[in-house]
Amino acid sequence: MPRTRPSSVLFVCLGNICRSPLAEGVMMAVLGERGRDNGIVIDSAGTNGYHTGEAPDRRSIAVAAKYGLDISAQRCRQLEPADFTKFDLILGMDRGNLAAIRRRMPAGGTADIGMFSAIALGKDIEIPDPYYGGPEDFEQVYRMILAASQSLAERF
Numbered sequence: 001m002p003r004t005r006p007s008s009v010l011f012v013c014l015g016n017i018c019r020s021p022l023a024e025g026v027m028m029a030v031l032g033e034r035g036r037d038n039g040i041v042i043d044s045a046g047t048n049g050y051h052t053g054e055a056p057d058r059r060s061i062a063v064a065a066k067y068g069l070d071i072s073a074q075r076c077r078q079l080e081p082a083d084f085t086k087f088d089l090i091l092g093m094d095r096g097n098l099a100a101i102r103r104r105m106p107a108g109g110t111a112d113i114g115m116f117s118a119i120a121l122g123k124d125i126e127i128p129d130p131y132y133g134g135p136e137d138f139e140q141v142y143r144m145i146l147a148a149s150q151s152l153a154e155r156f
Helices: 019-033 058-066 095-104 116-121 135-153
Strands: 008-013 041-046 089-092 112-115
Touching (some): 008 019, 008 095, 019 058, 019 135, 089 095, 089 116, 095 112, 112 116
Parallel strands (some): 008 089, 089 112
């Protein structure tokens, strides 16, 4: 559980093309709807750099657009050492992401780190990687991210 009310959150998945860019877009929209987006930094990154500079997966863009969100301008990036002091809260989408985040945390890192669903909903549930699935998998991930984002927004 985070020590304080976060003013910056970084969402992290494997490649920063499916789940974390969707979480970034959804969280920004949820905060905006609640009038709580003033000054809060929301971003996303991947534990690997395979897709650095690319747009999110077209299926993540499509499911976001279905709900009125445009994440197409986001660009994938890799988690970097500065993120551990820039962000108050770094949230992994699954246990593998969480382990990779913890391995990368440099000495002096101050961010609270946790799994998105565990921190937001108090449930130890992974948000599955939809990359090898179909539209229904991206839809499921969107719904999971929306529920977790709505809950997390109550802390801002």
